[in-house]
Amino acid sequence: MKIEMTPASIKASAKASAKASAKASAKALVLFDIDGTLLRRAGPHHREALSAAVRKVTGLESTTEGIAVAGMLDRDILATMLRNAGASGALIRRSMPAIVEFAQRTYVRTCPDLRAKVCPGARMLLYKLSRRGVPAGLVTGNLTRIGWKKMERAGLRHYLRFGAFAELARDRAGLVDIALRYARREGWIERGSPVALIGDHPNDIRAAKAHGVRAVAVATGLVGEEELARHSPDLLVPDMRALSLEVLLRP
Ligand SMILES: [Mg+2]
Numbered sequence: 001m002k003i004e005m006t007p008a009s010i011k012a013s014a015k016a017s018a019k020a021s022a023k024a025s026a027k028a029l030v031l032f033d034i035d036g037t038l039l040r041r042a043g044p045h046h047r048e049a050l051s052a053a054v055r056k057v058t059g060l061e062s063t064t065e066g067i068a069v070a071g072m073l074d075r076d077i078l079a080t081m082l083r084n085a086g087a088s089g090a091l092i093r094r095s096m097p098a099i100v101e102f103a104q105r106t107y108v109r110t111c112p113d114l115r116a117k118v119c120p121g122a123r124m125l126l127y128k129l130s131r132r133g134v135p136a137g138l139v140t141g142n143l144t145r146i147g148w149k150k151m152e153r154a155g156l157r158h159y160l161r162f163g164a165f166a167e168l169a170r171d172r173a174g175l176v177d178i179a180l181r182y183a184r185r186e187g188w189i190e191r192g193s194p195v196a197l198i199g200d201h202p203n204d205i206r207a208a209k210a211h212g213v214r215a216v217a218v219a220t221g222l223v224g225e226e227e228l229a230r231h232s233p234d235l236l237v238p239d240m241r242a243l244s245l246e247v248l249l250r251p
Contacts, residue, residue: 138164147165
């Protein structure tokens with residue numbers, strides 16, 4: 001059967017296919033680490049909440065001093081603090097749920113205003129992504145309520161659709177996996193869609209690469225550009241001001 005196309009119907013179908021391809025090309029995802037990436041020098045409140053929780057639940061005095069907390073998940077930091085304070089493996093396992101609960105409760109009460117702690121270019125990049133309709137999410141070693149509280153107090157909460165947090169997986173690669181599954185389920189990405197993970201630590205680069213996600217390293221944390229370069233990120237920038245959506249989401 002021959003289908004007659006009037007100029008009006010051609011126009012309509014061209015419009016429809018342009019719309020469809022715009023929708024298809026909009027499928028993308030950008031994941032953000034928090035500490036050293038979206039925020040820097042957020043203060044001692046997070047560390048203090050972890051110490052307070054260990055003290056409250058176990059009576060042990062502990063500290064994050066001497067622990068390379070950058071790039072670590074909160075539960076691993078807590079386990080190391082407990083071990084350093086002399087706790088047995090059994091005590092650590094038994095007390096962890098209560099410590100995690102108390103640390104979050106403490107942090108949401110004590111978190112300061114973080115609007116001045118947002119890394120250069122981060123707010124603008126999140127704004128541009130939201131205008132373009134590209135979903136942004138968190139992949140962070142922070143416990144859930146700590147991470148969301150930081151975003152709220154930094155004025156970034158409304159840009160972020162979802163997050164994968166410390167207590168949801170054993171390591172950062174596990175968190176990336178959770179984020180990807182979630183985004184696929186929501187229909188935000190499909191096979192071949194550009195997905196980027198922006199982070200300030202070699203652990204972020206490793207976690208991205210473990211899942212074929214574009215690893216974008218920013219030197220706004222404790223790790224310098226030279227050291228980050230050694231882990232071969234797909235992109236390395238001094239800070240997010242140097243990131244354009246075109247480069248970030250290049251198919
Ligand atoms: Mg970080």
